[in-house]
Amino acid sequence: MFIEPIYRSQRSGWIEVICGSMFSGKTEELIRRLKRARIANQKVEIFKPAKDTRYDERRVISHDENALLSKPIVRSADLLQVAQETEVIGIDEAQFFDDDLTRHCQDLALAGKRIIVAGLDMDFRGQPFGPMPALMAVSEYITKVHAICPHCGNLATHSYRLAESEETFLLGETDHYEPRCRYCFSLGAILHFP
Numbered sequence: 001m002f003i004e005p006i007y008r009s010q011r012s013g014w015i016e017v018i019c020g021s022m023f024s025g026k027t028e029e030l031i032r033r034l035k036r037a038r039i040a041n042q043k044v045e046i047f048k049p050a051k052d053t054r055y056d057e058r059r060v061i062s063h064d065e066n067a068l069l070s071k072p073i074v075r076s077a078d079l080l081q082v083a084q085e086t087e088v089i090g091i092d093e094a095q096f097f098d099d100d101l102t103r104h105c106q107d108l109a110l111a112g113k114r115i116i117v118a119g120l121d122m123d124f125r126g127q128p129f130g131p132m133p134a135l136m137a138v139s140e141y142i143t144k145v146h147a148i149c150p151h152c153g154n155l156a157t158h159s160y161r162l163a164e165s166e167e168t169f170l171l172g173e174t175d176h177y178e179p180r181c182r183y184c185f186s187l188g189a190i191l192h193f194p
């Protein structure tokens with residue numbers, strides 16, 4: 001479990017990354033940390049990419065309905081509109097942002113903010129996804145969360161696409177994906193449920 005560093009003794013902020021496959025609990029972990037920051041009376045702001053409209057436009061919502069209000073933004077540069085007094089910044093679905101997200105997160109961390117970034121580390125092809133690998137490289141803390149592979153019960157690290165499409169991602173269509181371990185992911189369609 002992630003334990004928060006002592007916030008006020010640091011001269012700068014820092015970056016935490018929460019990554020993993022679909023159904024791994026990334027957003028739940030993000031929400032858990034943000035709620036703890038609120039309990040500590042820290043000012044929190046939450047951002048997500050505007051194109052993620054699968055649920056309520058204004059909320060970071062996880063599959064267990066444990067929700068917090070968020071601001072949809074189009075480009076990572078929109079993060080710079082964050083309020084001066086904000087101490088903790090949560091970013092959900094970070095894989096969908098442009099590559100400048102890494103630079104903006106670093107600038108905000110240096111300016112004293114605690115940045116908590118959640119996102120898919122791999123796309124449905126098993127390739128590193130958007131700015132996530134760069135964010136992981138420059139972050140202070142990385143937490144990789146896992147789903148469970150429904151075929152073998154091992155830890156799942158990959159998001160397998162059940163639907164046939166060549167789009168990079170079918171956004172939010174969770175019915176079209178299942179988590180898989182490395183081995184079951186490699187078997188592909190052989191393991192399709194009837």
Ligand code: ZN
Pocket residue numbers: 149150151152153154180181182183184185
């Ligand atoms: Zn498996």
